[in-house]
Amino acid sequence: MTDVAFVLGTRPEIIKLAPVVQACQRSGIEFTIIHTGQHYSDTLDSVFFDQLELPAPDYNLRVGSSSHGEQTGEMLIAIERVLTEIDPDVVLVQGDTNSVLAGAIVASKARAELGHVEAGLRSSDRSMPEEINRIVADHVSDYLFAPTEQSESYLLDEGIPAHRITVTGNTVVDALVRNREIAHRKSTALADLGLVDTDFFLMTAHRQENVDDEKRFRDILAGVERTAKTHGVEVIYPVHPRARERIEAFGIDVPDPIRTIEPLGYLDFLRLSVAADLILTDSGGVQEEACILGVPCVTMRDNTERPETTDVGANQLSSSDPNRIVITATEMLLRDGEWENPFGDGDAAERILQALPLDAEVREVAR
The missing domain is CATH 3.40.50.2000 (Glycogen Phosphorylase B;)
Structure with missing residues (x-):
């Protein structure tokens, strides 16, 4: 049994969940990384684990690219097998990909509780596959981690109870704070x-x-x-x-x-x-x-x-x-770049862990 299972499969998910993985490491929270393999290019995908100094995935499902239905179906079958084996307390997904959709559906039917990182984003364009994925993930999640108050308001407008929503800031800020210096040094x-x-x-x-x-x-x-x-x-x-x-x-x-x-x-x-x-x-x-x-x-x-x-x-x-x-x-090009950052202060990962039902000491951050 593991405390947290991360289901991810694409470059943005790896980047934005990396701060949460690293927060788990700091807090002694046991975790398992399940990589669907939705991105099938090493350049776009698996190399990030090395670049971002993350542990290699515990499971790589190697689903690859295909139609939305076939890809999601293969993920559903494979993720269910893994979650049955590892029996996590919490499953975390991030964003709006088919990996998120599959992970959310499987977790919502399993014993584990489901957390959606970057919940509440809306384009109001249901012709976009990503819009459907994020809506479904939000409505089956037990914990919705909204990056901004605007995202929270969308969730409340859709009838999601306030007690399931936590405004955390966006983990991309956590990632950029750390990775900008690494990029300057290594790239x-x-x-x-x-x-x-x-x-x-x-x-x-x-x-x-x-x-x-x-x-x-x-x-x-x-x-x-x-x-x-x-x-x-x-x-x-x-x-x-x-x-x-x-x-x-x-x-x-x-x-x-x-x-x-x-x-x-x-x-x-x-x-x-x-x-x-x-x-x-x-x-x-x-x-x-x-x-x-x-x-x-x-x-x-x-x-x-x-x-x-x-x-x-x-x-x-x-x-x-x-x-x-x-x-x-x-x-x-006339803008000076001095606008206010609306996505938080770089402590989103800590706020996410604080909101989850985990027996671990997590660094306190301001709400």
Whole structure:
């Protein structure tokens, strides 16, 4: 039997659950890491355990990539077997992936109690698979760890009892506090890419609603190209495997001002994020990180589940419209990065452990 079982499967989950794993280590809480294998690239995934100085997963389910139904079904079967074997008191999931959905469903039907880290995020767009995953996870969880009061309000509006919700801040702040220094010390990405003392923008685009739609994907690339030419800079684009497949399938020639590179390890991507003059993205996690790091951000989507970033002036939505991308990028470059960080003080992991029914001494932090 173990105290806590972490179910995770993708890069953001590893990064954001790392502070909670490390808090368990400090407090002597026994834990088991169950890795679904949802990300199947070492560059995107398993290398993080070494980079972040985390213990290797106790179980690797190696589910890999497939359709939503097939992938989730395989996870359900495998996670149930593991939870039956280890019999945890608490299962923790983080975010909105298929790994979260599967872990939440299995745990909700098991003896263990379920905690959802980063609960209450809403884009109000149910066409996004992530929106369905996060809603289901929230409504079957015993403990909902909302990163902000805005997230808490969404949960309360949906009828979730207040006693199940704890506003903790976001564990991404905990992670960045620790990992920014590690990235500065260990990463050679700026030198390797010839970006030392050079102005550049950083781009990510991988979400299904963007890269699976040929017109949207082409519009995004056109808008980023025009933005780069307007400001006379190069855009660095680490290409996710999903986006790479679509570029090839659609026969897209990526414009010259956009330099495509292989996916980066977390520390290398963090190093580039800190040094970039602007980040253009469709990633929710990157929006958060840019906001916390003080780097202006343009989100190339029609909505965001991180409205706090736009509220404080750290981020603007551009949709996929090329003109809007250019306009919002120009506006964001005028920002000074001095906005307030809405995601907490770096003690989210400790607050999460304090809220769980665990017999352990956890460092007290201010509520």
